[in-house]
Amino acid sequence: MTSTETPREADETRLRPVRAAADEPVEVRLTVNGTPAVLNLPARVTLSDALRDHLGLTGTHVGCEHGVCGMCTVLVDGEAARACLLFACQLDGAEVVTVEGLGRPDDLHPLQQAFGRNHALQCGFCTPGFLLSSYDLLANKPDVTDDELPAELSGVICRCTGYRNILTAVAETHRAHPDGIPEPGNCARRALVGRSNGQSATVPEANKPVADTAAKTVDIKLPQGEPTVAVEITTDLDVPFDLVWRVLDDVHLLARCLPGAELTDDLGENAYAGRARVAVGPIKLSFNGFARIVEHDRDTGTLRVLAQGQDTGGAQTQADITLVARPTEQGTQLRADAAVYLTGRIAQFGRALAGDISRRMFEQFAEAVKEAATSGEAPQTPAGAPSALRLLLSTLLDRLRRIGRRKR
């Protein structure tokens, strides 16, 4: 009897030979919550640091950093493991699931619901670890008994000593799913930028070169499932259609109309490399990425662009933007439909706020298109981040007005 079991049978994910000097970055290809990611990291970077600092997935907590406390428990190839005891470079080809992949804010995993119902989180610091540890337990040992739970869950420590309620939540979930625990619910495949700028300890965050670019690497696949933010904005411009189309026709001019965005390279085949900076209050994001024009039709006044970008802190965004310009009696009606997908840091500040900010950006964009159409010049806020204060203030004012209206 012989068995050679590697969790990764496929040749393309077979561990590749590596030779790296001390702190020389090693390339590692991971699938994190269904999303392929390529990182370049020094060998001593742990998986927990790679997830938090390089992919912006800060749901995985770090406590002791030597494998005692269990805060950083994640799933590696379907089994719970301590992310602080794994060097990320060792996991080439592995599939990782973190607490972000377990459920969606609007559709929590049954375990998360049970933890909430049973008050199984007090300060919440150990919760991600307990969720992934108990998921692993119920998925891989479905015949576990209630009596075995304390020993089986002893790999994670709760300093609030909330163990009773944690055990209750796990036992309840176990009973509610006799045929097996449901799979993690937020692991839709999303595409990332062809190559990420995994930051190494020696490279400062700022002024990093744009990632390797060639048209062939620009493979923009939009994720399945609902976008984080769907924006639909219609603006009437008192500018003739021809002038508006001239802006839509000039991709560089158009890019400059989007607050904080600029194109840095023409990759051919309607693909472009670019940068976008967004600042909202203390949050400053600088995206590098690609855009590809997939539809460009003067007759229907339609321009459709797919874009994706990655922030140095690991936030990712993808967008499917359709602009339709229609001649009207007053001039031109410009309609923007955008489906925006966010992961990492930015996804954390709530759908509503992200939606408001995206909408505000498109309003500014429409204004800028109008200005560019009128003057033939790009607006006077080139490539600078949109005024964060203005964005935030106008967003908040909007909300206050809405609340005020509701009260009346």
Place this chain on the structure above:
Amino acid sequence: MKAAPFAYVRPATLDEAVSELVRADGGGKVIAGGQSLVPVLAMRLARPTTLVDINAVPELGELRADGGRLEVGATVRQRRIERAPEAASVPLLRMALPWVGHRELRSRGTVCGSLAHADPAAEIPAVASCLNAELDLVGPRGRRTVAAREFFAGAMATALEGEDVLAAVRFPTARPGDGFGFAEIARRHGDFALAGVAAHVRVAEDRVVFATLTAFGVSDRPVTREVADLLSLAAAAQDVPTELQGPLSSLAVEVVNTDGDVHASTEYRRRLFRTLAARELAKAYRRATESSQR
């Protein structure tokens, strides 16, 4: 709490792994699962110049049962042993595994890694000693086999030289007439044992052929003793564990020589050893008798 910088190599063959260790000139360390090594690196108790990752060597991932032996390659994870049907042929190993750290560690930690790390309170070295498993060491001068009872040289010290790779371990598989026992006491499940025992008894025609007792957590390495005479004397008694207490008390003084620490005094560890050994020897004897009658 971050490891110091180290060069990282992941060779594709075992020979290359050995060459890398030779090239590192004493500064090399093998990493498989890393569950014992990474904490040591994080606390900077060790600062190897090169880590040699052996996970890309295909043959080291093999798990094979044939000819009365279960061969476990260097990168076979502990949790795989818990599940693999061929590993059921070594019941003592299966009994010990739930006590090894936690699930989250066993999913990455390897059987051979635990042996190479040689923590005196670890379970897998005790199992290997009790069954006197064979360990395959591969170094610049080729391959050699070392018996488990000769492999452990002290706390975290083994027969491995700096340029050797522990490539595989072979455990003898159980036969009719074999019975096993395993238990430990730790401050919480998953911690290293304050004291623990592994027992292997073989019975033929209602006679104890041998009774091997291995204690761990009580000295600088697993301690193995042949106790067939003790067991034979107690075997006829109504209450075997109680009958064994007396003879095991004097053995405890000899076997348990670790200094007391904040968790347990030497005297307490001796009582733990005596109690656990009596209980598990009796269980192993009962199971051996049952399996010999099948």
